[in-house]
Amino acid sequence: MNEPAIRLSKLVKVFGETRAVDGLDLEVPAGAVYGVLGPNGAGKTTAVRMIATLLRPDGGEATVFGHDVVREADAVRSRVSLTGQYASVDEEMTGAENLILLSRLLGHRKPAARDRAAELLEAFGLTDAAGRQVKTYSGGMRRRLDIAASILSTPDLLVLDEPTTGLDPRSRNQVWDIVRVVVAHGTTVLLTTQYLEEADRLASRIAVIDHGRLIAEGTPGELKSSVGAGSVHVRLREAADRPEAERLLAEALDAPVHLEADPVALTARIGDGRDEVAAAQASAALARLAGAGIVVDDFSLGQPSLDEVFLALTDHPATEEAAA
Amino acid sequence: MTTTAETTAYVPTPGMLSSVLAPATRPPRPSALSASVTFGWRAMLKIKHVPEQLFDVTAFPIMMTLMFTYLFGGALAGSPTEYLQFLLPGIMVTSVVMITMYTGVEVNKDIEKGVFDRFRTLPIWRPSTMVGYLLGDMLRYIMASVVILCVGLVMGFRPEGGFVGVIAGIALLLVFSFAFSWVWTMFGLLLRSEKSVMGVSMLVLFPLTFLSNVYVDPSTMPGWLQSFVNVNPITLLVSAVRSLMGGAPDTGAVTGVLVASALFVAVFGALTMRLYNRK
Numbered sequence: 001m002n003e004p005a006i007r008l009s010k011l012v013k014v015f016g017e018t019r020a021v022d023g024l025d026l027e028v029p030a031g032a033v034y035g036v037l038g039p040n041g042a043g044k045t046t047a048v049r050m051i052a053t054l055l056r057p058d059g060g061e062a063t064v065f066g067h068d069v070v071r072e073a074d075a076v077r078s079r080v081s082l083t084g085q086y087a088s089v090d091e092e093m094t095g096a097e098n099l100i101l102l103s104r105l106l107g108h109r110k111p112a113a114r115d116r117a118a119e120l121l122e123a124f125g126l127t128d129a130a131g132r133q134v135k136t137y138s139g140g141m142r143r144r145l146d147i148a149a150s151i152l153s154t155p156d157l158l159v160l161d162e163p164t165t166g167l168d169p170r171s172r173n174q175v176w177d178i179v180r181v182v183v184a185h186g187t188t189v190l191l192t193t194q195y196l197e198e199a200d201r202l203a204s205r206i207a208v209i210d211h212g213r214l215i216a217e218g219t220p221g222e223l224k225s226s227v228g229a230g231s232v233h234v235r236l237r238e239a240a241d242r243p244e245a246e247r248l249l250a251e252a253l254d255a256p257v258h259l260e261a262d263p264v265a266l267t268a269r270i271g272d273g274r275d276e277v278a279a280a281q282a283s284a285a286l287a288r289l290a291g292a293g294i295v296v297d298d299f300s301l302g303q304p305s306l307d308e309v310f311l312a313l314t315d316h317p318a319t320e321e322a323a324a
Numbered sequence: 325m326t327t328t329a330e331t332t333a334y335v336p337t338p339g340m341l342s343s344v345l346a347p348a349t350r351p352p353r354p355s356a357l358s359a360s361v362t363f364g365w366r367a368m369l370k371i372k373h374v375p376e377q378l379f380d381v382t383a384f385p386i387m388m389t390l391m392f393t394y395l396f397g398g399a400l401a402g403s404p405t406e407y408l409q410f411l412l413p414g415i416m417v418t419s420v421v422m423i424t425m426y427t428g429v430e431v432n433k434d435i436e437k438g439v440f441d442r443f444r445t446l447p448i449w450r451p452s453t454m455v456g457y458l459l460g461d462m463l464r465y466i467m468a469s470v471v472i473l474c475v476g477l478v479m480g481f482r483p484e485g486g487f488v489g490v491i492a493g494i495a496l497l498l499v500f501s502f503a504f505s506w507v508w509t510m511f512g513l514l515l516r517s518e519k520s521v522m523g524v525s526m527l528v529l530f531p532l533t534f535l536s537n538v539y540v541d542p543s544t545m546p547g548w549l550q551s552f553v554n555v556n557p558i559t560l561l562v563s564a565v566r567s568l569m570g571g572a573p574d575t576g577a578v579t580g581v582l583v584a585s586a587l588f589v590a591v592f593g594a595l596t597m598r599l600y601n602r603k
Contacts, residue, residue, distance in 0.1 A: 052445050056602070078353070078447040088438035092373050093366070101369075104362040105446050107351035123344040125334030133373065144334070149442065154345050174336055181341040 003066055005030040005157050005188040006051060012059030013046050013212075020046040022212035023060065028205075030065075030156075033179060033189040035203030037196060039310065043212035044192040045085060048161050051190070052082040064157060081150035085161045087142045088149065089134050095121060095145050096130040099152065106153045120148040124178075140171025147178055151187075158182060159190045164198060176202060197303050200224070208313060216313050226312065230278045230301050232268045232285065237295035239263040245294050252285035264297075269312075356449035363456020367430075368463065380426065381468040385419040389475050392539065400540060405480040412476040412483075413493060413566040414538030417558065419472060420465045420501050421533060425525035427461050427505045431512030432521045444600075451597055454509050458502055465501050469494045485571035493568040496581055500561050503585035506592035513599040532558050557584045 006028035013021040021043045028034040038044050049055040050062055053073045061068065067075040082088065089098045099117035100110075108116055121130045124144045134142060143163060150158055160179070164172040179202055183189050193199050199206045200220045208216040208223070216223060224230075232253065236245055242263065249257045249268055258267045270278050282301040289296055354362070371377065392415055397404030431454070434440055443453050473481075473490065483490050508525065515521050535549065536558040542550050553559050564581045567574035 049441075052441075054441055054444055074447050077445055080445065082441065082445050084438045084441050086438040088442040090366075090439045091437070093369055097369055101362060101366055102442070102446075104365075105354060105359055105443075105448055107354045109351075112351070119344050123336075123340045125336070151345060153350050174334060177336040177338070178341060181336070181338045182345065184338075185342060185345045187345075 003030065004028055005034075005065060006190065007063045008047070008051075008060065009062075010060035011047065011050065011057055011062055013043075013050060013055060014058050015046075020212055021050070021057075024209065024212060024214055026207055026214060026217075028188065028190060030188045031183075031186060032204040033183050033191055033202045035199030035206040036190065036192040036209060037194070037199045037206055037309070038192070038209040039194060042209050044209060045161055046212070047209070048082070048159055048190070048192055052080055052159055053077055054082070079156040080159060081153075081155035081157075082159045083143075083146045083150045083161065083163060085165065087134075087146050089142065089146050091135040092133060094131050094133055095126050095137070095141075098134060098145065099149060102149050103152050116152060120152065124148045138171075139167055140174060143167060143171065143175060144178070147175070151182065154185065155187060157188045157190065161192050162194065163191065165194065172198075196309055200303065208309065210310065210314055223309075224303075230270060230282075230303050232270055232282050233298070233300045233302065234266045234289075234296060235262075235298035236264045236266075237297050241294045242266065244292060245289060248288045248292055248294075249285050252288045253281050353447050356452060359448040359452035360455040360459060363453055364459030365456075367457055367460020371460065371463070377426075378464070378467065381423055381464045382471050384423070385416075385468045385472045386475050388419050389415050389472055389479070393479060396539060408476060408479055408481050409483075410566075411539070412472070412481045413569050414536075414562045416469055416472045416476075416494075417497055417562050417565055418533045418538050420468050420497055421504065421558065421561075422529055423464060423468055424461070424501050424505045425508050425522070425529060426464075427457055428508030428510075428512035428515075428521045428525060429518050430457060431509050432515065432518050435513060450601065451593070454506075454593075454596055454600065457509065458505050461505060462498060462502060465498055466494075469497065483569040483571070485569045489569050489571050489573075492573075493565040496568060496578060497561065497565055500557075500581055500585050503588040504557075506588055506596055509596040510592050510599060513596060532556060537562050557581075560584065 004027045006026065008024050008026040011021055011024040011026075012019065024043070024047055026047075036044050036047070046055065050057050050069060051064060053069050053076050056070060063069065064076045065079055067079075069076050089095075090101075093101070096117050099120055100113045103113035103116045104110065118127075118130075121127050124147070126141060126145060126148070129137060129141060134145065137145065147160070147163070163175050163179075167175065176198075179189055179191065189202075191199070191202060203220065205217070205219055206223050207214055216226065218226075232249070234245065234249065236242060242259070246257050246259065246266060249266060253268050253270045255268045255270045258269075259265075260267060270281050278301060282299075286296070286299055289299075389412070393404045393408050393411060396411075397407035401407035401410060440453075473494070485493070507528070508521070511521050511524055515524060535553055536556050537553060538558070542553045542559070545553060560577055560580045561584075563574055564577035567577060
């Protein structure tokens with residue numbers, strides 16, 4: 001498909017003094033998961049709300065499958081479903097009632113709406129809770145109901161605004177599995193997140209935004225090669241071993257080693273964007289430390305955190321707390 | 325990606341999810357009426373889940389009727405029963421118009437919730453969300469009217485207009501209340517909190533209902549007050565309802581109420597939708 005699912009050009013949204021979205025350019029190809037990564041207040045939600053026709057842009061243009069979000073709002077609405085950051089379902093109604101209501105609003109007649117609701121409740125494992133008010137649901141159940149509501153009429157574009165924020169790991173995995181099935185079915189998914197891991201696992205392309213502007217864009221591989229595939233975190237038993245450990249790590253990893261405030265901790269950003277290289281380097285480094293007789297209490301290889309990505313891309317941390 | 329064999333309550337299976345994603349032919353978008361009625365159904369469900377909220381359409385009107393009949397009846401009309409013949413249509417109007425303000429409170433409570441975002445991203449007739457609230461509220465207005473009528477009949481209200489006159493009076497009251505409620509949907513969208521909606525509602529409703537011909541004949545009032553009372557739409561509505569229930573329909577007043585209703589919908593309906601689209 002040639003036509004992108006979403007095209008934003010010089011999009012602007014101003015709230016009072018704040019330029020929440022400040023000249024954002026973006027092109028989201030159809031048929032895949034596109035991740036939008038950024039800290040709180042980066043403008044992700046504002047951008048998403050403009051795409052979903054909930055907010056009117058103050059400048060620039062946004063089109064969804066070629067339809068302008070202002071001039072052809074109805075055409076956009078009939079192709080897009082939004083699952084907001086806060087559950088977009090009615091707390092006081094039951095799960096079944098929520099789905100029947102929305103199904104009716106999409107044009108299904110009553111018996112068809114009821115069948116469709118039952119079908120989705122079943123597929124999302126909510127049949128037992130169908131008759132309970134949503135306010136009694138757990139976070140994961142609520143999120144599942146929310147996504148079910150978004151695919152009552154399978155949309156061409158599904159927008160998920162931080163779908164896993166606040167969920168436990170199991171519920172988060174369920175959401176990821178659902179997203180994979182939805183995208184395999186041909187729906188384009190736009191996903192905002194604060195977690196690099198989430199974007200990496202799901203998205204085929206990622207945009208990093210900050211202060212309402214695009215600061216990096218590419219495949220997860222490209223993005224990681226610009227910031228390093230991962231970080232090695234090491235904690236030693238004895239603080240006295242740190243200088244020696246620093247030297248050994250620097251040699252083995254071929255990367256600058258950062259000394260943490262904690263006198264037994266060291267960190268290094270490694271790899272050139274390829275996970276297997278990072279893993280090989282990390283195990284070699286661990287062997288060197290062991291060989292030198294340095295006792296290691298903790299050794300981990302993880303993906304760079306959002307803070308590290310931001311440090312690498314913008315020279316400032318993602319959050320105020322991280323700066324402190 | 326690890327797929328551990330957890331014994332979880334729910335494990336999404338691709339097969340099952342795919343089957344519900346099957347591209348069933350999309351139904352045509354619902355008509356304006358059908359979308360509005362669906363939102364009306366939502367309002368009914370809310371009443372079903374929180375029936376306590378019907379307190380204000382049952383207990384409050386009974387209290388109003390009893391209070392004012394026995395408080396003023398002897399002094400103003402010689403006896404409570406005689407006063408009731410004059411007061412009942414007016415107290416019915418006051419009670420129903422008073423409870424229209426809950427429309428604004430409901431809208432204001434909902435607008436902050438995520439579910440409103442979903443409604444606003446649906447390709448449906450835009451005002452249907454608001455019309456739905458009003459349809460649900462019509463049920464409340466009907467309940468309040470019937471409760472007052474029953475209390476009145478027990479207390480000795482004997483309308484000259486008979487069954488037809490009373491039904492016509494209530495119908496006119498419902499038309500006006502539906503139109504007047506658009507004032508509250510506007511405030512519900514405009515103001516920041518439930519409390520401020522309540523505050524503004526009281527500020528508007530108290531003078532509007534008391535400075536009218538509900539309780540006493542305006543000719544006993546000072547001239548400057550009469551001039552307000554005479555242009556107050558509530559006065560017009562009370563005259564019309566009273567005339568219908570009294571069996572001598574005042575065509576001028578009835579027409580006036582219908583025109584006022586049309587104006588309320590045109591002005592406040594348009595303002596409401598403007599705010600709704602901008603929110």
